[in-house]
Amino acid sequence: MLSAQAVELRDYHKAVIGNDCKACHDNGIKQFPSDQACLKCHNIEDLALKTARNDEDKWQNPHNNLHYGKELPCQECHGEHKAKQPLCSDCHTFKYDKHKE
Amino acid sequence: MTLDAGSEYHPYLQQLGGHSVARTYQTSVSCGAGITQPLLKECYRIGVQTHNRSKFEGFLLGEKGNVVGVKMRENYHFGEDQPGKVLNIRAKRGVIMATGGFAQNIDLRMAQDPTLTSEVGCTNIPGATGEGMLEMFRLGAVPVHLAHIQSGPWASPDEGGFGYVSNYSIYNFPHSIAVNCLTGKRFMNEIADRKTRADAELACRDAKGEPLPPILITSYKDSKQHPNTAKVIKYNVGWKFDTLETLAKHFDVPLKALEAQIKEYNGYVKTGDDKQFGKNMSKAKDKYLEAPFTVVRLWPKVHYCQGGVQVTTKAEVKDSLTGMPILGLYAAGEVCGGIHGVSRLGSCSIPECMVMGMTAARSIMNA
Numbered sequence: 001m002l003s004a005q006a007v008e009l010r011d012y013h014k015a016v017i018g019n020d021c022k023a024c025h026d027n028g029i030k031q032f033p034s035d036q037a038c039l040k041c042h043n044i045e046d047l048a049l050k051t052a053r054n055d056e057d058k059w060q061n062p063h064n065n066l067h068y069g070k071e072l073p074c075q076e077c078h079g080e081h082k083a084k085q086p087l088c089s090d091c092h093t094f095k096y097d098k099h100k101e
Numbered sequence: 102m103t104l105d106a107g108s109e110y111h112p113y114l115q116q117l118g119g120h121s122v123a124r125t126y127q128t129s130v131s132c133g134a135g136i137t138q139p140l141l142k143e144c145y146r147i148g149v150q151t152h153n154r155s156k157f158e159g160f161l162l163g164e165k166g167n168v169v170g171v172k173m174r175e176n177y178h179f180g181e182d183q184p185g186k187v188l189n190i191r192a193k194r195g196v197i198m199a200t201g202g203f204a205q206n207i208d209l210r211m212a213q214d215p216t217l218t219s220e221v222g223c224t225n226i227p228g229a230t231g232e233g234m235l236e237m238f239r240l241g242a243v244p245v246h247l248a249h250i251q252s253g254p255w256a257s258p259d260e261g262g263f264g265y266v267s268n269y270s271i272y273n274f275p276h277s278i279a280v281n282c283l284t285g286k287r288f289m290n291e292i293a294d295r296k297t298r299a300d301a302e303l304a305c306r307d308a309k310g311e312p313l314p315p316i317l318i319t320s321y322k323d324s325k326q327h328p329n330t331a332k333v334i335k336y337n338v339g340w341k342f343d344t345l346e347t348l349a350k351h352f353d354v355p356l357k358a359l360e361a362q363i364k365e366y367n368g369y370v371k372t373g374d375d376k377q378f379g380k381n382m383s384k385a386k387d388k389y390l391e392a393p394f395t396v397v398r399l400w401p402k403v404h405y406c407q408g409g410v411q412v413t414t415k416a417e418v419k420d421s422l423t424g425m426p427i428l429g430l431y432a433a434g435e436v437c438g439g440i441h442g443v444s445r446l447g448s449c450s451i452p453e454c455m456v457m458g459m460t461a462a463r464s465i466m467n468a
Contacts, residue, residue: 031185032178035153059130067134071141073153075178090227091262093336 117447168429202406203231245438247408254298275384285358299401409438416461
C-alpha cells in the first residue's frame with residue numbers, strides 16, 4: 001500500500017494525469033521515473049525560452065544554466081510527491097518565484 | 102585540450118596565493134563550467150557515452166585479484182531510498198576512478214581532522230563523500246595524506262557552496278579587517294595561511310559558545326574594483342554601509358571597540374607594520390579603512406581533500422602490501438593523494454585533473 005504522501009499530486013498534473021500512475025512511472029511504481037519521463041510531455045527548448053533572463057543574468061536560466069546547460073535532469077529540482085527546491089539554491093540566492101515545489 | 106573543445110579564458114594571467122609568479126588562467130565565466138560544459142559537448146561529439154543516475158557500488162575482481170569491472174546501481178537519486186537494480190559491468194581494459202574528494206563525508210573528515218565538524222560548511226557538491234576511495238582501500242590501495250583537508254576561510258555562511266563571497270573575500274583580505282562581532286576586535290592576520298584563518302574563524306563564538314561568524318570590513322573604494330562586490334550586494338550575501346554606526350548596529354558589534362580597532366589598524370596601514378598580528382601590509386599600502394564600507398560574514402568551508410589513494414606516475418593505483426600496481430585499476434583527480442602534499446596551491450587541481458586524467462586514459466589503452 002502506497003503512503004498517503006506518495007499519491008499527492010501537484011495541481012496541474014492532478015488535472016491532466018489524474019490517477020494514471022504509469023504516465024510518469026516508467027520504472028514501475030516503487031521507483032523514481034526515468035529522467036526521460038518528463039520529456040515525453042515537456043520540451044526543454046521551449047522551457048529554456050520561457051524562463052530566459054536578461055543578458056546580465058542569462059546564465060541564471062534554470063533550464064539553460066551556466067553549470068549544466070540544458071542537461072540537468074528535471075527531477076533534480078522538481079518533485080511530484082515531495083516538494084523540492086531549485087538545485088541552484090544549494091550555492092546561490094537567486095530568486096525563482098515561479099518555481100513550483 | 103580544453104581550448105580545442107571550446108573553452109574560453111580571460112586574456113591575462115593571475116597570481117594565486119603561494120605562487121611566485123602569475124600563471125593561472127581563469128575561464129571567461131570565472132568558474133569550472135567554462136571547462137566542464139565544453140568537454141561534455143566534446144564527449145558527445147566523439148561518441149563517449151555518459152550515464153546519469155548511476156551509483157558506483159563496488160569493484161568486480163578476477164581470479165588474480167585484478168579489477169575486471171564495477172557494480173553500478175541504476176536509477177539512483179542521491180539521498181533517497183534506492184530500489185534500483187545493481188548491474189555488473191565488465192571492463193576489458195581496466196577501470197579509471199575519477200570520483201573526487203570526501204569533503205562532504207562529515208564522519209570521515211572528522212576522523213582525520215576532528216575540528217571539521219558539521220558546523221564547518223562545504224564548497225563541494227553533496228556527492229563528494231569518498232565511497233570510491235574507500236572501496237579502493239578495501240582492495241588494498243595505499244592511503245596518503247588523508248588528514249590534510251583544506252578549508253576555505255573566505256567562505257560565507259549566507260550562501261551555499263563557493264558562492265560569490267569566496268572570490269570577493271580572496272580579493273579583499275589584503276586590505277580589510279576581519280572582526281569578531283562579540284568583541285569588535287580583529288582576531289587574526291587576514292592573509293595568514295588557510296588553516297590558521299579557518300581555525301581562528303571557528304573560534305569566534307557568542308556568550309553561549311555558539312558559532313558567531315565574524316565579519317570582513319572593507320572600504321567600498323577598494324572593494325568596488327572587484328566584479329563580485331556588486332553581486333554580493335545584489336544577492337544579499339554582502340552589505341554596504343555609509344557609516345560605521347549603521348554597520349555596528351546591523352551586526353550588533355560594540356561600536357566604541359570597533360572604532361578604536363579601525364583607528365589602530367589604519368595606524369598599521371600608515372606604518373606598514375601590523376603590531377597586532379604581523380600581517381604583511383604591503384598590499385594594504387595607502388588603503389585606509391574609511392566609510393562607506395562593504396561587509397561580508399565569514400565562516401570556513403571544507404574545500405579540498407589533499408589525501409586519497411597513492412598512484413604511480415602512470416595513474417596506476419598502488420597496493421599497500423605489494424607496492425605494485427593493482428592490475429586494472431587507475432585513478433585521477435582529487436580521489437588521489439600525494440599530488441599536492443599537505444597543502445594544495447590554488448589553481449593546481451584543475452591541471453592535475455587534466456594531466457592525470459589523460460595519463461590514466463593512455464595507460465589503460467596501453468594495458
